[in-house]
Amino acid sequence: MAVYTEVPDAELSAFLAAYEIGTLLSYKGIAEGVENTNFFLHTTSGNFILTLYEKRVNEGDLPFFLNLMDHLARRGLACPQPVRNRDGQALGRLCGRPAVIVTFLEGVSVKAPGVDHCAALGRALAELHAAGSDFGMSRANSLSVGAWGPLFAQAEGQADGVSSGLSERTRADLALLEASWPAGLPGGVIHADLFTDNVFFIGDALSGLIDFYFACTDAFAYDLAICLNAWCFEDAGRIFRRDMAAALIAGYEAVRPLEPAEVAALPVLARGAALRFMLTRLVDWLNVPPGALVQPKDPREYDRRLAFHRQARDARDYGRA
Amino acid sequence: MAVYTEVPDAELSAFLAAYEIGTLLSYKGIAEGVENTNFFLHTTSGNFILTLYEKRVNEGDLPFFLNLMDHLARRGLACPQPVRNRDGQALGRLCGRPAVIVTFLEGVSVKAPGVDHCAALGRALAELHAAGSDFGMSRANSLSVGAWGPLFAQAEGQADGVSSGLSERTRADLALLEASWPAGLPGGVIHADLFTDNVFFIGDALSGLIDFYFACTDAFAYDLAICLNAWCFEDAGRIFRRDMAAALIAGYEAVRPLEPAEVAALPVLARGAALRFMLTRLVDWLNVPPGALVQPKDPREYDRRLAFHRQARDARDYGRA
Structure with missing residues (x-):
């Protein structure tokens, strides 16, 4: 959580002058991202977020991310829309960095989600998949199964010192997942990083999704598997909340029912998603x-x-009836 | 610039429930302070700042700071007002810390102020001194001349390694200032830390003052001397901008003319203020x-x-005619 780049007044003014977003009333560096x-901007036209992309973001990917947000917002999904x-x-x-202004999305991320939050997340995830179905660009998932071996190679020698x-x-x-990773599942644009920080609620209602900077083209059910990992465990990964997983999957299927192959693949996808974030x-x-x-x-x-x-047998262990 | 304390959802909700500030729509940790x-809060009632005081703030001083902000706001000064x-x-x-919600102040701090900013600052500083004149509490300046010797003692052995x-x-x-520090100048509540980060502008107009956590009871002209140091030097202290200093002092005197003793004391006060921040x-x-x-x-x-x-002879060297 940090502001990496200090923006001098004159550079900010010159940058904002290129936009029709009114007069700047206030801005604050925000401790997110x-x-x-990221800066929160308040102007006479409303609220915005100004993002400066630091070096970890590949500049060549930005058109995909920005066009995707624009596409999803136009399809009615509540997400930041580039201005x-x-x-x-x-x-x-x-300040020498790629920069973008997006619309501000109201809402608060929940740090300790409950069953109802998971149900709402499931619906929103399926709606995201549907809204992205006619998006014209694609981007390979650079953190899928093929990337895990090379990632592990960087860390293998020191891994036992961690645990x-x-x-x-x-x-x-890794051997099991590389041998059994499913191909040919229904897919399209996935968010690929839908952790609790990236989902906003107002009261109990989901108000929007943010941070599309890992979005890519992959299996829809893998996105669901990422959410199972991110939302349905408590106590730092020690407790699996089957009731929350059931609500997440049921919420998703209320909008887009899973195909039998996706249901069958859920355990391996969930295991793969966990390995990806562990690595x-x-x-x-x-x-x-x-x-740092x-x-x-x-x-x-x-x-x-x-x-x-590792001990899950099938989708029923994830609360899928 | 950091968020030192992570606030769990449930604790935030319980805290906010004690206030009549509407429903929370969004909040962001802000990279200031x-x-x-500090968190920026947006509720159905408006915008607020939530501050959690970390250990460097003496809890016993908080009633002085909060009552002062309340007093100044009621006197019409544009500053955050505790809710x-x-x-x-x-x-x-x-989260185990003293915490307060204050009203949000629009405006942007200028990093590279000009002559007009200094003139506006001078007027606002004199208005602050006037608005505080009937404030009933007092707080000694714990960073005045008597504190500089002990501060220097902590650093003396390593100072030559810095420069x-x-x-x-x-x-x-230190010897000169301890021998010649003026007493008996007109005084009252001073801000004592009115750096550019603590002064907001909308366009060219000064919109308010923030961060009263060094406020104390001391000579008014010392507050002006702090501003001379904070606002009227460029290039990391290498260049003194006499024109900006003249505008600052003239702006101040348009509201509250300096007495002859204050004018005479300006060089020693400016030197003392610089020593205080250096130390x-x-x-x-x-x-x-x-x-860190x-x-x-x-x-x-x-x-x-x-x-x-050290080479200034009198107030004329600071642009005071």
Whole structure:
């Protein structure tokens, strides 16, 4: 959580002058966004978020992300919509970085979701998949099964220092998942990072989805499996909440019923999703730069989820009747 | 710039339920406030700032700060006003910390002020002094001349490692200032930390003052001297902008003319103010805790200002005709 780039007054003024968003009344650096610098802008036209993309974001991917948000917003999904400047461009440059202004989305992320939050999330996820179905661009999932081996190779030698036996457990998971990863499931645009921070609620009603910077083209059910991991475990991965998983899946299926192949694949997808986040967290954990402003997330929380997934037999263990 | 305290949903909800500020629509941790954790709150009633006081703030001083903001706001000064809860209390507790909600002030701080900003600041400073004149509480300035010797004692042995000769220069300044520090100047409530971050503008108009957590009872002209240091130097303390200083003082005197004793004391007050910030920065610079989220400010910027103040002869050198 940090502001990585200080923006001088004159550069901000010059940047904003290219947009028809009224007079700036206030702006605040906000302590969100692990990858980027975000400012809350209040102008005479309303509220906006200004994002400066820091070096972890691949600039070549930005047109996909920005066009996707624009597409989804036009399809009625509640998500930030990029604001175009007077030249019709959504993507600008500020302080030497790619920068974009998006509409502000009201709502609060819940840190400890309940069953009703999961049900609402399931519906919103299916609506996202439907709204993205006629989006014309595609982007391969650079963090899918093919990336996990190389990620593990970066961390393998130090994994047991993080958790005893982690290296051996991961090797076995990786071999199994590489051998059994499903192909040919229904797919399209997925969010791929729909953690609780990226879902807003007002009271109990879901008010929108944010942070599409991992969005890609992959199996829809894999997105659901990511949410099962992100939303349906408590106590740092120790407790699986089958009731919350059941609500998540039922909410999803109220909008888009799963096909039999997707139901059958759920356990392996959930296990793969847990491995993906364990691995990226593990690499980050072992590579904290000196003076880092961001506290790395604990990979062991996903090692614990993997323990659950290893013993799951079928989708019924995830609350799918 | 950091959020020091993570606030769980349930604790935030319980805290907000004690206030009549409507339904929470969104909140964001904001990357401001070196000493405290601040959240921007948007509710159906408007915008607010929620502050959690971290350990550097003396809890016993909070009634002074909060009552002062309330007093100044009631006198028409544009500053954050503490919001009282249903029990009539402005000061609450959240996550084990003293916490307060204040009204949100629109405006943007300027990083590179100009002559007009300085003129507006001068007027606002004099208005602050006038608005505080009938405030019933007092608080000694714990960072005035008597505190500088003990501060320097903490840093003296390492000062020359920060800047060659700094130790000897500081000893000489300290001796001179302790011998000549003026007493009996007109005084009352001063802000004592009116740096550019704490002054908001909308367009060219000053829209308000924030951050009263160094406010205390001291000489009015010392507050002006702090602003001379904070606003009227460029290039990290290398260049004194006499035109900006003249505008600051003239703006102040348009509301409250300085008495002859204050005019005569300006050089020594300006030198003292520079020494005060050099010393606190020096101590912080030499004591950065491991894993600190905040980058310490460079004490050498104030060592350079001191070089200017040492050669100033009288108030004319500060642009006071």
